[in-house]
Amino acid sequence: MYSCGGYSGTASYCAAGGGGYSSGYSAASCSNSYGGSSYGGKAEYAMPETPNFQMADVFLTEDRPMTPIVSELGEVRQIIEQTFEKITGQEFPAEDIQITICDETQFREMQPANGVVGFSFNRYGKGTSEIYAIQDHMDRLLLTIGHELGHILSPTLPNKQDEEAKAHAFSLAWMETIRDNNIGGLQPNISPNPAHNGLHDVAFDFVKYLLKTGASSFDVFKTLSHGLTSIIAEV
């Protein structure tokens, strides 16, 4: 049985694998998560992620001040809530979103693919969504959480690259908001222009393309969320 998040049974999902996990899932019980989930159903979706070292290169400055390793959600809860409110103008929906920070061992039991640092189960409109992130330096952890929030704040899109672009767009808005408001004192850690940094990722390129219209990254997120544009049309 996994000790993090209360998984039990024979979970078979992973970044590379096909099938969703089934059976035996019980409510997450980590002390460092937003509490309240008693969801016992089957997760529909876990998104394989771009390894974090690439993301950190895009979003974080090279010579940034060292931030502490965060292993408890309580250490970043205020930053998450503040950033969310700044972007959306709404209170963080703590009852709909459960965030769990896992140590390396716990996380790799659920997500063996090397380099993957976060994943989520999107139950938008149907139950409590779950985000799992590996413990990390505060700036990198917030990047992971911002990306995963981008997946679960609207229904999962039918096209995987659109879905990934949606998460990238939100994480851009997320990091820009932390930077521009110096939330948590993290302004020096965040790149002045992440969208201009190189990342060999089709979904991220699509976000950059959409940003060229002059839309904000949160606008791009909303456009993608509502299915108003798709990467398919650009191929």
Ligand SMILES: [Zn+2]
């Ligand atoms: Zn993603």
